[in-house]
Amino acid sequence: MSAEAYEGRDVLTGRPVRVSVRAGTVEDVELLDTAADLPWLSHALVDLQVNGFGGIDVNSVDLTVDDVSAMVRELARHGTGAWVPTVITQDHEHIARILRVLADAVAQDPVVAGAIRAAHIEGPFISPHDGPRGAHAVEHVRDIAVDEVRRWHEIFPIGYVTVSPHWDDAPRKVAALRRLGVHVAIGHTHATAEQVAGASVAGATLSTHLGNGVRSEIARHPNLLWEQIADPTLDAGLIADGHHLPATVVETVVRAKGVDHCFLVSDSVALAGSPPGRYTTPVGGEVVLSADRRLALASDQRLLAGSAVSLADCVRFALAGTRLSRSEVFAMATRVPGRLFAELGGGDVIGTITPGSMASLVLWDRDFQALQVVTGSGARTR
Template sequence: MKILGCSPDGRHAVEVEAEAGVITQVSRLSTASGPRDLPVLAPGLVDAQVNGYAGHDVNGEDVEPGTIIAITHALARAGTTSWVPTIITGPRERIMHALDCVRRARDADPVVRAAIPCAHVEGPFISPDDGARGVHDPRHIRPIDADEVTAWKSAGPVGIVTVSGAGAEAPAHIRRIRQLGIAVSIGHTSAASAEISRAVAAGAHLATHLGNGIPTMVPRHPNPMWTLLADDRVRVGLIADGHHLPAETLIAMIRAKQPRGAYLVSDLTAVGGCSPGRYTTAVGGEVELSDNLRLSHLGSDMLAGAAATLLDGVRFLTRATPFTLTEALDLASRLPALATPGSRRALGRIRPGAPADVLLLDPDTVQVETVIVGGNHR
């Protein structure tokens, strides 16, 4: 297979050759019409935090392997060719069941196996405080427990666990979780800066949607955001839908973490990809989706999760910040792949040896024209 497009900066025509699902050669070409007449060639996007999409819910009571398969194919059509199913706070049995569904979906479909490097359990070891817990059910929030995480691993491919990092017992549990080969992320937290520093020293090296899942009022300094931004050992996920973080906050956070300490996530819920209107969701309850993809609790301005895709985040970043399309695509492909356990070699890149997951995008609108997954058109 040969794929022709232009580089994201519009300077070069690029031809990609792929065989057996892997990129074998990448060449710059001269064209009579010029590279800007070609679609933008980009790696498939890698979303490290997805709760659901297109009406399908990882956290729903009716989740089954078919749910995970359906989300995989729907996300690919929107430009996200790799993703991490994210299971939020709930009873142990529900978490175990969702993980088992991810495992069975990967076993049943090789495309799904390639698309899903691992699963993310976001909670239940988070702060019960208002603001910090977000929409997580306070009835099921509980202290960090490495034994429970060990049980999760027997059910499915858990690769990331989000914890608050608070409490004197947290570092010991974090070390045990890391020994299981599972990444620990700090999020939904009211922890003091010293507690977060101890959690990072114990092995927590990611931050879940930094700037969200935190009390609405925090001290000027110190606070968890400064601590996580200042520590070069920590990579931070950021929601770039234009609602969770203002543009200037995104700019400052990304610049603080350059060159590779930040990456974009969507935090999509099942309402993503649906028409504007009112919905009942497992994650946010009664919610309303507006025309601008803001998802709010019904009757209030409070956010109830996200409905914008990762490519929507790329577009927002290029429109509202100084970051270029090249930089925005990198934040949504190569950099999340580096942060995600289980990622395939060179995932999120256009280079020999990388998976042949490729997007062709309209150069003006940055909308998907063509999606290629594993060397096959989708």
């Protein structure tokens, strides 16, 4: 089989390169003499928090293996080559059923296996309070149950679980989850700064969509946000869709924590790509999608219900709305989450284009719209 060559300016370095791909694997990366008229080139985006996309909801009771396969391919078309399915607060068996579908999809479809390694359980061990709970159903919120996570983990790898550390004996339970091989994120919480610090010391390593899933009004200081921003052991997910966080907050958190400790997530739901309107969804029930892609609960439109954008949309927002550089923004959508993707699900580190790695590339135009997506299973042209 002959090699295929893709030329572009590397988004992380600005250097013009030629990437040779043979049989779905990067064979060589060469420096070119000129960057004239070349598109931008990146590793495919890595999204660590995806609830749904393109009309398919990971949390649907009717989720099928074909749905997961279709979602992998649709996300790839939008530039996302690897992602972590996010299963939100529900009863034990509902979550177990979703995990069984994910396990079957990975076993049956090599393209799915290349894109998904583990799941994220966002809840049910979160705050029961209005506001911090977000769109999660209060009737299914419960205390951290290590044995419950163990049973889920036996069905399909749980990369990380989001918890609120306000629960009694939370540090001991965080430590027990880590002993299972499950990472722990802090999110959807009304915890005190001291409780956040206790969870971090016990082994929590992530912050789920930092700046969201908290009360709208908190103490000036100390508070749970400052505690997480200042903690160098917590890597923070940020929803840069233009609605969850102002651009200045995104920029401030990144400057404070450093690019290597921040990653962009879409937090997308099935309505991503849908026209504005009122919908009923498994995540949040009745929701309203506005023309500017803001998705909110119909019962209280101050509360968001996930996002209706792709990770590529978040990249474009961060590029246009902040003073972060191109390399910084793309690092938070490729290199940093690629490292975490390996930590959460095992296997090789992804997120950078290196010889011997699986081909997972995106060619972008000057406005960072995807021109072509190249995966181990072939190329897709938009």
